[in-house]
Amino acid sequence: MMWTKGPLWPSSVLLLLTLLLSPINAGVGIGAYIAQWPEKIILRPGHSLTISCYQNYSNLAYMFWYQQPPRNGLKLIVSSSTWSHNSYEDGYSEAKFEVTRQNTDYSLMTIKNVTAQDAATYFCLQNGVNNEQLFFGSGTKLTVIGENDEIIPPAVAIFSPSKQEIQQKSKATLVCLASGFYPDHLTLVWRVNGVKRTEGVGTDESSTQNGSTYSLTSRLRMPAWECKCYDMSHIYR
Structure with missing residues (x-):
């Protein structure tokens, strides 16, 4: 299951989030x-x-x-x-x-x-x-986790790059904030045109605890020409 939500979203970028991941x-x-x-x-x-x-x-x-x-x-x-x-x-x-x-x-x-x-x-x-x-x-x-503890999916916001960065550096940095999830097993994966992107990705080494839930931030920096952003209210997938 995946959750993606945010006010600003690049059309060619898909952010994949998984609460449980068990690869080799x-x-x-x-x-x-x-x-x-x-x-x-x-x-x-x-x-x-x-x-x-x-x-x-x-x-x-x-x-x-x-x-x-x-x-x-x-x-x-x-x-x-x-x-x-x-x-x-x-x-x-x-x-x-x-x-x-x-x-x-x-x-x-x-x-x-x-x-x-x-x-x-x-x-x-x-x-x-x-x-x-x-x-x-x-x-x-x-x-x-406790017998009565609930696994809570994240609320996810994707923030668009700054116009100044695009104009001055021809780069675009997208920021993802995943918050309100429990427990802290969250992996963020960026995909560009369906292909996993690792270059230019920076993700917090560990989740930050906020009371009983957690938050995690990830950034993707890419050439400005790759990022075509438009406003949107939400996406669930």
Whole structure:
């Protein structure tokens, strides 16, 4: 589902917003490709989450899983190798964080019966026998919301570029403000003529909390000739 709304909108630009997104994302190192998924997930207490980690480099014998709570550093959950049992750190157990590894390439971690305390970003890490190189997955952000909490879609406003910028620099900067959404799992994607645009895009690194909801801003700067804007009251798609 997508929400797009705004008083000013470029005819050739489509802004795609998704509250939940779960693609495969990769961390790439020399000679290795690490993929971890899902990227983000929202759960209510009592549900379970399985995180997958894949790597294509057969020499990566050791595997580690880390937890990073909000505004905290990385905490090691468990470590294992292809020839030994899993070794859990204090405060973590197999009953809660079950790790399976059928072969060197692919491993899973299942977080059972999630609670609010499990809200964090989780990373897989793999390294070679001699520990020369470390390869992190891209992370999985888990948000746990209350039983009665409502997922709220964003209100989105698109602001047109300034005439001064167009006249003096032959550039046009479009600004998107997404506000009033909950939780903070929001990804903004710009599309120009149906094609995803990454060049000239600047998006806030994280959402800003405003009371019980969040806001996020993104900017797209493009050549003025590409942007043909017109007034409109709203668009829903």
